[in-house]
Amino acid sequence: MRLDSLWRAVLGIERAVVEDVVFDEDGQVVVVSVRPVARQRGRCGRCRRRCRGYDRGRGGRRRWRGLDLGTVRVFVEAEAPRVDCPVHGVVVAHVPWARHDAGHTRMFDDQVAWLATQTSKSAVTQLMRIAWRTVGAIVRRVCAEVDAVTDRLAGLARVGIDEVSYRKGQKYLTVVVDHDSGNLVWAEPGRDAATVGRFFDALGPDRAGRLTHVSADGAGWITGVVARQAPQAVICADPFHVVSWATDCLDEVRREAWNAARRAAGGTRPVGALAGTRYHASRGTAQTIARSRWALWKNPEDLTVNQTAQLAWIAISSPRLHRAYLLKEGLRHVFKLGGDTGKHALRSWLAWAQRSRINVFVQLGRRIKRHLTAIHATLDHGLTNARIEAANTRIRLITRTAYGFKNPHALIALAMLTLGGYRPPLPGRN
Numbered sequence: 001m002r003l004d005s006l007w008r009a010v011l012g013i014e015r016a017v018v019e020d021v022v023f024d025e026d027g028q029v030v031v032v033s034v035r036p037v038a039r040q041r042g043r044c045g046r047c048r049r050r051c052r053g054y055d056r057g058r059g060g061r062r063r064w065r066g067l068d069l070g071t072v073r074v075f076v077e078a079e080a081p082r083v084d085c086p087v088h089g090v091v092v093a094h095v096p097w098a099r100h101d102a103g104h105t106r107m108f109d110d111q112v113a114w115l116a117t118q119t120s121k122s123a124v125t126q127l128m129r130i131a132w133r134t135v136g137a138i139v140r141r142v143c144a145e146v147d148a149v150t151d152r153l154a155g156l157a158r159v160g161i162d163e164v165s166y167r168k169g170q171k172y173l174t175v176v177v178d179h180d181s182g183n184l185v186w187a188e189p190g191r192d193a194a195t196v197g198r199f200f201d202a203l204g205p206d207r208a209g210r211l212t213h214v215s216a217d218g219a220g221w222i223t224g225v226v227a228r229q230a231p232q233a234v235i236c237a238d239p240f241h242v243v244s245w246a247t248d249c250l251d252e253v254r255r256e257a258w259n260a261a262r263r264a265a266g267g268t269r270p271v272g273a274l275a276g277t278r279y280h281a282s283r284g285t286a287q288t289i290a291r292s293r294w295a296l297w298k299n300p301e302d303l304t305v306n307q308t309a310q311l312a313w314i315a316i317s318s319p320r321l322h323r324a325y326l327l328k329e330g331l332r333h334v335f336k337l338g339g340d341t342g343k344h345a346l347r348s349w350l351a352w353a354q355r356s357r358i359n360v361f362v363q364l365g366r367r368i369k370r371h372l373t374a375i376h377a378t379l380d381h382g383l384t385n386a387r388i389e390a391a392n393t394r395i396r397l398i399t400r401t402a403y404g405f406k407n408p409h410a411l412i413a414l415a416m417l418t419l420g421g422y423r424p425p426l427p428g429r430n
């Protein structure tokens with residue numbers, strides 16, 4: 001094998017000629033000088049159209065970071081002339097080994113994008129020796145390339161529209177998930193009717209007219225726009241959200257019960273300051289309630305032995321909290337049943353909530369009645385929310401990982417690469 005082909009294979013570079021290879025910085029860095037083959041030269045960096053040359057570029061030769069060779073860092077070095085594109089004006093000429101405006105080779109970008117969708121923030125930054133904001137720039141580039149050749153909004157019939165908080169201080173994304181594939185298909189910063197309007201702009205009237213079901217959390221700013229832009233679509237209440245309303249109510253009852261148990265136990269007095277079984281029992285109750293948060297939130301089939309015991313204890317020591325728990329579980333059961341059975345169960349549930357003497361659940365009952373049409377639509381059409389719920393959870397996880405990206409579009413790109421159904425492959429593999 002000729003040395004030239006060897007280096008091209010190692011760097012994953014095609015359509016280029018290797019001119020020189022030098023070791024730099026005491027053998028810690030390899031610099032490979034290359035030039036594009038004749039047919040690749042003089043092309044616009046953005047549209048690759050063949051253009052008139054403009055100049056030899058600003059700042060002479062340029063370097064692109066490539067994938068490490070073992071522990072040695074690799075740079076590709078070349079001229080960076082500019083061309084005059086009739087569409088894009090004066091731009092840096094296309095190079096076959098890197099994306100436009102990138103400081104890294106295509107393979108480097110691809111590996112970072114793959115890692116970002118698979119592993120932790122610190123693993124990516126340490127392994128690739130780059131800053132997290134550089135990861136943000138890379139995932140945006142890679143995602144833009146996918147977007148350029150992909151129509152994510154093709155063939156949509158049943159979608160869920162939702163909001164995800166990505167930073168403290170009222171920063172939200174509006175996201176659209178395909179109920180049928182489970183893929184994230186659209187996301188933009190904002191949480192208002194205008195943002196939902198932009199989704200429908202991207203979709204276009206023809207495809208909006210083919211939507212059959214739209215699920216949302218019942219927020220008026222979503223349903224109003226849907227009713228205007230896709231009047232034929234059945235608006236459903238996302239079961240995931242309705243159950244989460246009940247979980248919020250349950251949590252409030254839990255806090256009240258915990259405070260009451262603490263007061264009964266003598267507030268903040270140190271252990272042993274008060275003798276007697278009543279004290280100890282209350283203290284035990286307060287602790288159990290404090291620790292029972294997960295037990296109360298979890299689905300009964302997922303409970304550990306310990307959590308089952310916690311619930312049993314709550315049933316004895318705090319009947320009101322236990323009633324709240326059963327109300328939450330009851331509502332979840334309604335959506336499991338679905339159809340007319342589900343509707344019937346919901347009627348019983350509403351009556352139960354109304355006479356529960358737990359104020360937050362009385363209010364929840366009223367709230368559910370306000371959204372009854374949408375909830376009945378959900379029960380009728382059997383809209384399963386398992387995928388939406390999974391996507392929702394994963395988007396929230398990604399927003400936490402992506403914390404530190406200054407730009408919400410980097411977060412969106414990472415979410416799209418991870419959940420959009422077009423995961424970047426590892427370079428050199430299929």
Ligand SMILES: [Zn+2]
Nearest residue numbers: 044047085088
């Ligand atoms: Zn161009």
